[in-house]
Amino acid sequence: GEEVAQTPKHLVRGEGQKAKLYCAPIKGHSYVFWYQQVLKNEFKFLISFQNENVFDETGMPKERFSAKCLPNSPCSLEIQATKLEDSAVYFCASKGAEAFFGQGTRLTVV
Amino acid sequence: DAKTTQPPSMDCAEGRAANLPCNHSTISGNEYVYWYRQIHSQGPQYIIHGLKNNETNEMASLIITEDRKSSTLILPHATLRDTAVYYCIVRVAGSNFGNEKLTFGTGTRLTIIP
Numbered sequence: 001g002e003e004v005a006q007t008p009k010h011l012v013r014g015e016g017q018k019a020k021l022y023c024a025p026i027k028g029h030s031y032v033f034w035y036q037q038v039l040k041n042e043f044k045f046l047i048s049f050q051n052e053n054v055f056d057e058t059g060m061p062k063e064r065f066s067a068k069c070l071p072n073s074p075c076s077l078e079i080q081a082t083k084l085e086d087s088a089v090y091f092c093a094s095k096g097a098e099a100f101f102g103q104g105t106r107l108t109v110v
Numbered sequence: 111d112a113k114t115t116q117p118p119s120m121d122c123a124e125g126r127a128a129n130l131p132c133n134h135s136t137i138s139g140n141e142y143v144y145w146y147r148q149i150h151s152q153g154p155q156y157i158i159h160g161l162k163n164n165e166t167n168e169m170a171s172l173i174i175t176e177d178r179k180s181s182t183l184i185l186p187h188a189t190l191r192d193t194a195v196y197y198c199i200v201r202v203a204g205s206n207f208g209n210e211k212l213t214f215g216t217g218t219r220l221t222i223i224p
Contacts, residue, residue, distance in 0.1 A: 045212075
């Protein structure tokens with residue numbers, strides 16, 4: 001498709017529960033990025049992939065966060081044992097010539 | 111990636127040109143200037159990028175100073191739909207750097223006044 005599709009749009013989890021977010025990149029794009037936006041303006045880079053290989057995971061809180069991009073499947077970002085501070089909008093971007101962002105998943109941890 | 115400095119907010123009258131400045135005094139020779147915007151809480155939207163020449167596309171123009179230490183994004187005829195947070199980002203680019211992440215600052219909140 002011609003847009004980055006993120007699901008679900010909204011996700012509510014109780015503290016300690018697992019959260020799983022999905023991202024279908026634009027067909028033909030080799031690169032996928034995940035960003036976390038906690039406050040309205042602040043983006044934090046989490047992880048990037050080149051095809052199914054992790055390229056840069058310097059932003060990932062490794063204890064609870066994991067991500068995958070497997071062939072013929074949407075990419076996924078999983079948070080085990082969510083904390084209140086994980087409440088944020090999570091954006092996925094895929095990149096061909098330029099990076100195109102999805103509309104985000106708003107995760108609320110209560 | 112080089113750090114950028116932008117004013118936190120600006121207003122512009124509808125129909126006028128909106129000029130958004132960005133300082134990037136530590137930019138390296140192989141770093142491009144990119145502009146993205148985020149309308150309300152949507153995903154960031156690519157606007158334009160350039161290396162040293164001025165650039166124009168259907169959305170905006172980008173003016174980069176000769177010393178490349180600053181740039182201006184110009185929206186020639188601002189509409190209410192241009193109200194957004196605008197991010198100026200510098201990063202290396204090119205086919206060997208396809209996987210370079212974008213480092214967002216705090217951006218400029220542009221409000222278009224009817």
